[in-house]
Amino acid sequence: MSLTSPAGTALPGPPSPAEHPALTALLAVEETGPDRFVAGCTFDEGPHMLYGGQVAAQALAAAGRTVSPDRVPHSLHCAFLRGGTAAEPTEFAVERDRDGRSFSARRVVARQRGRVLFTLSASFHRPEAGRELDVEPAPAVPPATTLPAVELLRLHSMEGRLPPEQLASAEWPTRFWARCTDDLADDPLLHACVLTYLSDLSSGLLALHDGRFATGPSLDHSLWLHRPARLDEWVLVDVVPRVVAGGRGWYSGTVHAADGTLVASLAQEALFRSGPPPTGWTGSDR
Template sequence: MTSRTPPPAVAETVLGLLALDEVEQDLYCAPPAVEEPFPLYGGQVAAQALYAAGRTVPPGREPHSLHGYFLRGGVAGTPIAFRVSRDRDGRSYSARRVTATQDGEVIFTLSASFVTDEPGATREVQPAPVVPPPEELPEAVLPRLLSIEAKLPQQPDPDVEWPTRFWARCTVDLPDDPLTHACVLTYLSDISSGLFPLHDENNATGASLDHAVWFHRPVRFDGWLLTDLVPKAAGRGRGWYTGTVHAPDGELVASIAQEALFRGRRDIG
């Protein structure tokens, strides 16, 4: 995985990206991510929106799902404002909506749900992909990401333009806070696409349209996690894929689903 080197980041680590300024109650601001007007990475705005929402919920409630819509292309060199709406606080669940704006225009919206931890039956139907542990694999590069290292196992589709299966972990010390770990995983979750195996000489995936993550168990992203993205369908200018995130012991910690543009290569945008 290669890409040209981005300009120096204003936020030097992923924790810097999550250092939102509270302007007033339920309104937060993120400083520019980089010094130049590069396109905004979708995983960044999703992670920041989730973090803004999480700062408004009662103590002891962790993220269990998020659903986001990418409405306009953002700019990495411009501040982002996050307005949180407190839809409901029940006995166990809290619901929040977040609107992200740049220069007065809405670029992203998020619905997120938070829950108190409770005991319950655990069932997993699909086992984790069988791959070598990260310690046995060569290093890889995930461009645009701060504080993330990766290892690349053999790909299910070796000829794809971009990996759909990879180990990753955060390289900075994360606080013992479930919200932060969930946000850093959200930051990673938009870096690739499960639609790459569907590419041909005429058609390819484009910008993300909507994105969802479900957190099945508390996430610890200061250790290795295995992401596996799988194509499901494409048609009418859109493609849809799902993904799983497993811990090294095979436990499923999160699931991903995304729809993105899927068009003729000359029409992507």
């Protein structure tokens, strides 16, 4: 079943299954030198657009390779600087900013052909016991297992379910269930990378399109990982617009596990200008 907008308009389908690398292969990075890595999995995806969630997840994987295994990512902050191509390898340079008693901080620069595409600042924390409290309940939606399957455009090895409660004005779902169809190892870093990959899929700003103004390329993206989450199990993504001003828009969102616990929060800023959304967003008009 192809993914459709809340208004019922069919959205373009993803590449055929034969063109899909496994997500675990797509997010893998190979060490090429001290704190230097390359993501060599490439593929022909339409106009060779490099999906922002992909480079963010790969950068987190590179950063995690330089951190003690007992520390897991709890926050990351990304800046999208240039568009890239999915048909070429991406190189990652990691800087070890700090290793404290409980936290480790890393910075990552992603490049293609020597040009900086993307930067990441990530923090890792040794898990510790403490109070557990969700202030707000999860959105009230039917369980994923009761909903028909949909394809999630641009994503590899991911399946989706679409709750009926959607904003009628949004061309793309802003609330959806998702899970990875790959066999994922019991590795917190891997699941955090898959969550990062998923977190950039939709935009809360889609609900604000009015025929005169529309969202464009992402400028920056932040993700906070509150609790461990298995991404080979269902999670509910919900993104909500917050403000548009100065040619930019900002939205926030949540990721809940199937039992309703909040596992992550996200926020993103993107261009919001007059005219229709660009086709195959590459960041060239920022």
